[in-house]
Amino acid sequence: DAGVIQSPRHEVTEMGQEVTLRCKPISGHNSLFWYRQTMMRGLELLIYFNNNVPIDDSGMPEDRFSAKMPNASFSTLKIQPSEPRDSAVYFCASSPGQAGANVLTFGAGSRLTVL
């Protein structure tokens, strides 16, 4: 299995631009998680899906952030408009079921720099 695949690996953009991060979970996994990692806040959960349905998006920082999961094999995290404080590494993870008894497999991350 190729694992959780994220793209792009690196993105540099200017303030105000739209950013779209993509994630392909492991085939057969029905839970998907978006995390953001910064030095100040550590590794915080933004949103997670179960069977393509958003379960909890209370970690999404503000309305500029949105996430979708149109099917079981693809998810996007969009930031519009982007701001310098959004600079971080964004990780996607998937799990064969809801977290707890099931473990998370993380992707390699997307490093975002907003100038």
Place this chain on the structure above:
Amino acid sequence: DAKTTQPNSMESNEEEPVHLPCNHSTISGTDYIHWYRQLPSQGPEYVIHGLTSNVNNRMASLAIAEDRKSSTLILHRATLRDAAVYYCIAFRTSGSARQLTFGSGTQLTVLP
């Protein structure tokens, strides 16, 4: 939410055992204790998890206190490749986003 507390950093000598502690005094009966580690410039990777009984796998052992308010990750022989940030998390099925957020973890340094 079952918050976890870990030391910020620990050091170990190569080829010696390492015991990484974690406190989770507010854990509930349905929370699983997970350990992940993150090597530099990589995503977190799963190490081990358990509910009540001690667990062993090829990477490590997990010792869970009888009252489940603490646990210890045991690396039996540390290698330089084990230098990483180790996260302890109490995961509950259908947990909230805040409950599924990782803490700051323990930075393990392995000395040659």
